[in-house]
Amino acid sequence: xxxxxxxxxxxxxxxxxxxxxxxxxxxxxxxxxxxxxxxxxxxxxxxxxxxxxxxxxxxxxxxxxxxxxxxxxxxxxxxxxxxxxxxxxxxxxxxxxxxxxxxxxxxxxx
Amino acid sequence: xxxxxxxxxxxxxxxxxxxxxxxxxxxxxxxxxxxxxxxxxxxxxxxxxxxxxxxxxxxxxxxxxxxxxxxxxxxxxxxxxxxxxxxxxxxxxxxxxxxxxxxxxxxxxxxxxxxxxxxxxxxxxxxxxxxxxxx
Numbered sequence: 695x696x697x698x699x700x701x702x703x704x705x706x707x708x709x710x711x712x713x714x715x716x717x718x719x720x721x722x723x724x725x726x727x728x729x730x731x732x733x734x735x736x737x738x739x740x741x742x743x744x745x746x747x748x749x750x751x752x753x754x755x756x757x758x759x760x761x762x763x764x765x766x767x768x769x770x771x772x773x774x775x776x777x778x779x780x781x782x783x784x785x786x787x788x789x790x791x792x793x794x795x796x797x798x799x800x801x802x803x804x
Numbered sequence: 805x806x807x808x809x810x811x812x813x814x815x816x817x818x819x820x821x822x823x824x825x826x827x828x829x830x831x832x833x834x835x836x837x838x839x840x841x842x843x844x845x846x847x848x849x850x851x852x853x854x855x856x857x858x859x860x861x862x863x864x865x866x867x868x869x870x871x872x873x874x875x876x877x878x879x880x881x882x883x884x885x886x887x888x889x890x891x892x893x894x895x896x897x898x899x900x901x902x903x904x905x906x907x908x909x910x911x912x913x914x915x916x917x918x919x920x921x922x923x924x925x926x927x928x929x930x931x932x933x934x935x936x937x938x939x
Contacts, residue, residue: 751870751873752870752871752873752874753866753867753868753870753871754833754868754871754874756874756877757833757836757837757878759837759878760874760877760878763877763908764877767912
């Protein structure tokens, strides 16, 4: 699979995740979201940016349970619950948000 | 609902050169998703997995040592390190990463995850386990 962003071809794996994690840009996130008819709001970006920082620090994509807890701590209890995260990322906050953030699919995610 | 069992992952190999350490870490992270009581043991060359200042630029491999710092987020906060294995390699506790977990019930207070044990104590802890997986 591949994605065209600003005239550049971005390589994706068979599930739509970035092959080269270092090639990520915000424009790529927008293009990936467009492909799934998602309009990225500031709330989406909070989670995407959070995931990128988490990956930078720990080199792994967090499991949903870990993401939920960490978001609650960082962005407030009202956002640290799966209902809120699923409202932003209906295909699963782990899978979908990690994809837009240019992270690998979370370990243990099926 | 599956019953909770005491799982111990025993890590005995150096972090790079074979894939044991990384494979173990991945299974550990997956097992935590199933709400099991997970602990880790580091002995023999396995103690190198959690040493500070790992640098993999020379071998063109991903440095996954930072991922051990995320274990606390996965409620994995019992990391047993065998003292004899450290001293036989000229290492001590200060050569290990500062691995902690945050206690949500105490306003996210950071608490140490590393538990130093001698060989005899480690064998007692191993004897208490219901499932032991060795890497």
